Amino acid sequence: MNMMNDITEAIRVKAKALLTEKQVDGVLGFTRGTLPQARRPFLAKTPGQAERLCWDAFCLMNLANFLPVPLEGRIAVTAKGCDWRNLVIHHQEGRIDMDRIMVLGIPCTGMIDPEKTGSAIDHMTGTLPGENHGEIVSAEGRLEVERTARLRQACLECEHPTPLSVHDWILDPKKAGASRHPAKGVSMLEIEGPDADLKTPRAIMARLQDMFSACLMCFACRDACPLCYCRECFADIEKSRWISPSPDSGGISDFHLIRAHHIAGRCTGCGACETACPVNIPIRRLARKLNTDMEKATGFQPGLDLDAGPPVCVFKPAFHDIPVRR
Amino acid sequence: MNNYLLKKEDLPAFLKDLNLQCELWAPYTESGIRFFHPYRKGEQPECGRSTRISVKSFFLPRCEEMFQFSPEPDGMNIQANLPENRLVLFGVRPCDARAMRLNARVFLDDPATPHQDPYFGKRRQTTLLVGWGCDRPGAACFCHAVGGSPFGEEGLDALITDLGDNLLLTVGTPEAEKRIKTDQLRTASEEDMAAAERINQASRETLSANFNPENMKIESIVSGDIETLFDLPVWEETASRCLNCGVCTYLCPTCTCFDVLDTGENQSGYQFRCWDSCMFGLFTQHASGHNPRPGKPERIRQRFMHKLRYFPERNGGHAGCVGCGRCVLFCPVNIDIREIAESMAESKTNR
Numbered sequence: 103m104n105m106m107n108d109i110t111e112a113i114r115v116k117a118k119a120l121l122t123e124k125q126v127d128g129v130l131g132f133t134r135g136t137l138p139q140a141r142r143p144f145l146a147k148t149p150g151q152a153e154r155l156c157w158d159a160f161c162l163m164n165l166a167n168f169l170p171v172p173l174e175g176r177i178a179v180t181a182k183g184c185d186w187r188n189l190v191i192h193h194q195e196g197r198i199d200m201d202r203i204m205v206l207g208i209p210c211t212g213m214i215d216p217e218k219t220g221s222a223i224d225h226m227t228g229t230l231p232g233e234n235h236g237e238i239v240s241a242e243g244r245l246e247v248e249r250t251a252r253l254r255q256a257c258l259e260c261e262h263p264t265p266l267s268v269h270d271w272i273l274d275p276k277k278a279g280a281s282r283h284p285a286k287g288v289s290m291l292e293i294e295g296p297d298a299d300l301k302t303p304r305a306i307m308a309r310l311q312d313m314f315s316a317c318l319m320c321f322a323c324r325d326a327c328p329l330c331y332c333r334e335c336f337a338d339i340e341k342s343r344w345i346s347p348s349p350d351s352g353g354i355s356d357f358h359l360i361r362a363h364h365i366a367g368r369c370t371g372c373g374a375c376e377t378a379c380p381v382n383i384p385i386r387r388l389a390r391k392l393n394t395d396m397e398k399a400t401g402f403q404p405g406l407d408l409d410a411g412p413p414v415c416v417f418k419p420a421f422h423d424i425p426v427r428r
Numbered sequence: 429m430n431n432y433l434l435k436k437e438d439l440p441a442f443l444k445d446l447n448l449q450c451e452l453w454a455p456y457t458e459s460g461i462r463f464f465h466p467y468r469k470g471e472q473p474e475c476g477r478s479t480r481i482s483v484k485s486f487f488l489p490r491c492e493e494m495f496q497f498s499p500e501p502d503g504m505n506i507q508a509n510l511p512e513n514r515l516v517l518f519g520v521r522p523c524d525a526r527a528m529r530l531n532a533r534v535f536l537d538d539p540a541t542p543h544q545d546p547y548f549g550k551r552r553q554t555t556l557l558v559g560w561g562c563d564r565p566g567a568a569c570f571c572h573a574v575g576g577s578p579f580g581e582e583g584l585d586a587l588i589t590d591l592g593d594n595l596l597l598t599v600g601t602p603e604a605e606k607r608i609k610t611d612q613l614r615t616a617s618e619e620d621m622a623a624a625e626r627i628n629q630a631s632r633e634t635l636s637a638n639f640n641p642e643n644m645k646i647e648s649i650v651s652g653d654i655e656t657l658f659d660l661p662v663w664e665e666t667a668s669r670c671l672n673c674g675v676c677t678y679l680c681p682t683c684t685c686f687d688v689l690d691t692g693e694n695q696s697g698y699q700f701r702c703w704d705s706c707m708f709g710l711f712t713q714h715a716s717g718h719n720p721r722p723g724k725p726e727r728i729r730q731r732f733m734h735k736l737r738y739f740p741e742r743n744g745g746h747a748g749c750v751g752c753g754r755c756v757l758f759c760p761v762n763i764d765i766r767e768i769a770e771s772m773a774e775s776k777t778n779r
Contacts, residue, residue, distance in 0.1 A: 135762030142762045320674030347702045349491045378760040
C-alpha cells in the first residue's frame with residue numbers, strides 16, 4: 103500500500119473527528135490544486151472540507167506562513183518538521199500562542215522539486231508519488247522518479263524532518279521511514295562556488311551579486327517565508343527608499359543581504375523561499391551560512407525549543423566568542 | 429503571405445545568416461531554466477517551449493533608463509535614450525507574440541490618449557519576431573480559451589511549423605520578407621501545408637482536452653454586473669493563501685505596469701522605469717498614507733478585474749491574457765486565473 107495515500111487518509115479521518123467534536127476551529131494542511139503537481143495550503147473549517155485535505159511529495163509551502171490572521175480559536179496544523187520549527191519560532195517571538203495550535207505531526211520524507219522533473223514540468227498530466235520512488239506522468243511519457251534525485255535541496259539538507267514535540271501523530275515516526283539528512287555546514291566557499299577566488303570581500307561581494315543577478319525583485323522569497331512577517335518590510339519603505347530598483351544601485355543584492363541578516367539565527371532552511379523563486383536563485387544558502395556561524399558561536403539551533411529565545415534577543419557571557427569585526 | 433520550406437538540417441546556417449544581419453536571440457536552457465539568450469553558434473535553440481520570462485522583457489525591460497538630465501544656464505538639458513539596436517527574436521511562442529500585440533494597444537494605440545510610448549514603439553519597430561508554432565502545449569496552457577491559437581500569427585513577422593524533417597516558414601510581413609533571406613528556399617507545396625494543418629489541429633485538440641474553453645467566458649464577465657463582481661467571495665477566499673508576491677505579474681507577458689523614478693546628484697542624473705506590480709501595497713500607496721487597495725483581497729480583485737473585465741471592455745472584447753500559463757505554473761500557492769474566470773463568469777448566470 104502506498105504510504106502517501108495512507109497519510110492522506112489518516113489526515114482526513116483525524117481532521118474530520120477534530121472538527122466534528124469541535125476540538126479545533128480549523129485544520130490547516132494542503133489540498134490538491136489545478137495542476138498535477140500543484141498543492142495549495144488549505145484551512146478546512148468543516149468536517150466536509152476535511153475530505154479535501156491531502157498529503158504527498160508536492161506539499162511544498164511552509165504552513166506556518168498560512169495561519170489565519172488574527173489567530174482566533176484553536177487550529178490544528180498537519181506539520182512536517184519545518185512547519186513545526188517555524189511554529190515554534192513564532193511562539194518564541196511572541197507572534198502566536200502555541201496553546202492555540204494543535205500539532206499533528208508527520209514524519210517527512212522530503213518534497214520533490216518540480217524543477218528537477220526537467221521538461222516534464224510543463225507537461226505533467228499526473229503524479230504517482232510513492233514512498234521512495236514514484237512516477238510522473240507527462241505528455242512526454244512516464245518519468246520514473248527516484249525520490250532522492252528529485253528532492254528539493256532544502257529537503258536533502260534537512261536535519262529535522264520530523265517534529266520533536268506534537269499533540270498527536272498522523273503517522274507514528276517509528277513506522278515511517280523518515281530519513282535524517284545530516285546537514286553540512288555551509289562555508290562561504292560553498293556559497294561562492296569552489297573555483298572562485300574568495301579571499302577578498304570584494305570578490306565575495308561580486309560573486310553574491312552574480313548569484314542574485316537573475317532576481318526580478320518579485321519578493322516571492324520574502325512573501326513565502328514564514329519568518330518575514332514584519333508589518334512593513336524595509337524593502338517597502340518608500341520615504342527613505344532603502345532598496346532602490348535603479349539598474350546600477352546594487353539594490354537587488356542589498357535586499358537579499360539585508361533579508362539574510364534579518365533571518366540569521368532564525369531560518370530553519372525550510373526552502374519555501376527557493377520554491378517560490380521563479381528564477382531558481384539559491385536564496386537559502388546565504389541564511390544557512392549565517393546560521394552555521396551563529397550555531398558555532400552560540401550552540402543555538404532555531405525552532406527546536408519553545409522556551410529558548412532567539413539568539414539575537416538573549417545574551418549569555420559565553421557568547422563573547424562571537425567574531426565581531428572591530 | 430508566403431510559405432517556404434526549410435530543411436531542418438539547414439536551420440543552423442539559416443540562423444547564422446540571420447545573426448549576420450542583426451542581433452539574434454533564441455531560447456536556450458541554462459541552470460535548468462529556459463531564457464532568451466544571444467545566438468549561440470553550434471547550439472540548437474529550444475524552440476516550441478515556453479521561456480520562463482516572456483519576450484515582454486525585450487519591449488519593456490525590467491529596468492530601463494529613459495533619459496538623462498543635467499542643469500544648463502537656461503534650464504535643463506534632457507537627453508533621451510532610445511534603443512537603437514535591431515533585434516531578431518527567434519522561436520517566440522505565438523501566445524507571447526500575441527501578448528505584444530495586446531501590449532501595443534496600451535503603449536501605442538490607446539484611444540484615450542494620442543500619446544505613444546516612444547521606448548516601446550521604437551522596440552516594436554526594430555524587433556523582428558520569428559515564431560515557432562506550439563505543437564506541444566503544456567498542462568497549464570489555455571491560449572485557445574482567450575482568443576489565441578497554438579499556431580496563431582498575430583504579432584509575429586514569421587512563423588515556423590515543425591514538420592519533422594522540414595520546417596515550414598510562413599513569412600507574414602514585408603519587414604520579414606526584407607530581412608529573412610528566402611531566395612534559396614523552395615516554396616511550400618500543398619502537401620506541406622496540409623501536414624502543417626494536421627499538426628495545428630492535433631495541438632488544438634490537446635489544448636481542448638486539457639482545458640475546456642467553454643469554462644472561461646470572457647463575454648459573460650464583461651457583461652456581468654460590476655458590483656456583483658466586486659463583491660464575489662472568491663477574492664477573500666483567494667486572499668487566504670495569496671502571498672501578494674510579484675511572480676504572476678512579472679512572468680505575465682501582458683502585465684505592463686511600471687514605476688518611474690529619478691536618481692542622481694547635484695541636479696544631474698537620469699530617469700528610469702522598472703516593472704511594478706498591482707500585488708504590492710506600495711503600488712497604490714498615496715503620499716497621504718491612505719491606500720485605496722489596503723489588503724490582499726482588493727489587490728487580487730484588481731489584477732483579475734483588469735485582465736478579464738476592464739481590459740476587454742476597452743479593447744474590443746480581448747482579454748488582457750493570452751493563456752501562456754506562466755502564472756498558473758509558477759504561482760507558489762496555485763492561484764489559477766482559469767478558476768477565477770469561471771467564478772466571475774458564473775456570477776452573471778446566478779443573477
